[in-house]
């Protein structure tokens with residue numbers, strides 16, 4: 001049997017049916033319904049944020065955030081991320097400026113950040129890649145000193161905590177993705193977590209056409225609302241989150257036991273003060289007997305499906321070809337990692353015997 005790179009977490013079928021039963025009674029399917037309100041409240045508690053605003057996906061949440069902040073000019077970000085981060089900046093009429101990443105945890109390198117700041121810089125948008133929290137202290141300090149907005153793409157960092165603080169607690173706002181492949185999913189979905197009341201209100205208007213009352217439309221907003229069915233899935237999945245993460249931990253532990261200390265294979269560090277969510281298990285092949293693509297093909301021929309994540313870098317995408325500033329050579333560490341990284345199959349119910357089979361192929 002083939003092994004896929006991921007498999008979405010789902011609650012027991014009956015549990016979801018019970019959750020959506022009320023929707024058949026009320027006929028209230030979207031527009032800030034009961035499930036939506038309940039999930040927002042639960043997530044605010046879970047993430048330790050004053051406001052959590054749900055969106056129909058993480059990408060539109062990020063675009064909404066960039067739009068309501070009325071930013072103009074350049075946004076410093078990382079090319080070692082999913083298409084969404086760079087696309088959102090570009091689609092909002094802003095210019096991404098790419099900062100290189102750190103060699104150990106693949107997050108934006110604060111030591112290379114300050115030289116990129118110009119008069120046109122308006123914000124910094126780092127990514128907690130694979131759930132590895134950025135150097136939030138150093139980046140926060142730079143943002144403060146230069147008076148820049150600081151927004152985090154926390155799509156990978158749901159339930160990750162550093163000390164007593166969750167991933168939502170860094171920067172002015174953080175975007176989370178609840179896509180089917182993420183640790184916590186609402187089928188499609190996402191959220192912005194923030195502390196500021198006015199920012200929350202602006203986001204609320206942005207996701208629903210700028211409507212504030214039956215006769216009042218005060219902004220040229222879009223539509224990015226989460227439906228009751230998505231919210232119901234979220235309420236169910238949230239009940240099982242701890243067990244899901246515990247099972248993922250077992251899988252990651254087995255990978256670590258088998259692969260740590262192996263020549264030519266680099267694993268992510270595990271800082272002691274961080275509670276991880278075990279969302280991905282990336283390996284970087286440097287001095288290994290095969291190239292990344294070689295191992296990837298070998299795994300595929302065994303019906304094991306890893307993922308070249310993140311490859312290519314977003315500054316190497318065909319859609320940005322020829323545009324100034326989109327040059328992978330300008331971010332050499334990111335380029336090096338993107339050519340050597342892959343994420344191994346990981347989901348809560350991945351049997352340890354499968355993990356062993358994957359490791360056997362890697363180690364043979």
Ligand SMILES: *Cc1c(COP(=O)(O)O)cnc(C)c1O
Nearest residue numbers: 057058059082084155177178179
């Ligand atoms: C998944 C993801 C997004 C986008 O979230 P969607 O919910 O899929 O729209 C943004 N950034 C990163 C890093 C992601 O992995």
